[in-house]
Amino acid sequence: MSRSGRFGQPDNRDTFSLLVLNVSFRTTADDLFPLFDRYGEVIDIYVPRDHRTGNPRGFAFVRYNYEDEAQDSVDGLDGRKVDGRVIMVQFDKYGPNAEKIHRGRIKEENPKPRGRFRSHSPRRRYQDDYRDRDYRRRSWSRSRERSEQDRNRDSDHRCHSKTRSISPDYDRKHSRYSGPPAHRSPSHSRSPSPRRAPSGEGTPSRPRDRPSPCSGNP
């Protein structure tokens, strides 16, 4: 629940979401509530956190009922120092009302760029990013092939400097921690491990299946 206390039911349909960037890691929704509530009625405030550490990511989302209040909040809180950090308030580009923001009078009512903190913030257009992001996702198929090649090359490069002085036994014992890069992914579904020793010899390594290019390659 994004309710930070007395927040009612947030309506994503008629509400305007504001993105607050440059927020201190210690700043919470409760700290931003009195600040944004001054310029208008805050519907809801949400501060995304990291799933790994649980720490805030450094930005928050503020929802308003009317764009007027949102714009007023942006004009008033944008560039304001909060918790010793200068925050940047701007409209979200992913919200349902993103189009209204672009075609709305928000842009017209702001003909004079304050140029206070936007000068050193060369943020790219999200429209292009959105398309670019989709393009990257489709390139994942080819990314896999490149991954194998890179890995192969890495193996070759390693046999020229390290594997040379290390015994296979030593590598095998420590191969569990420094060998497979997927040791950090507990998900079994993600790592099907297509190449696994069919014989239960108890040797995770496959010296026979994968001959060393150093010795078998003059």
Add this chain to the structure above:
DNA sequence: GTTGAGCGTT
């Protein structure tokens, strides 16, 4: 425990 461009959960 850290960090500093960016886009979010029941």
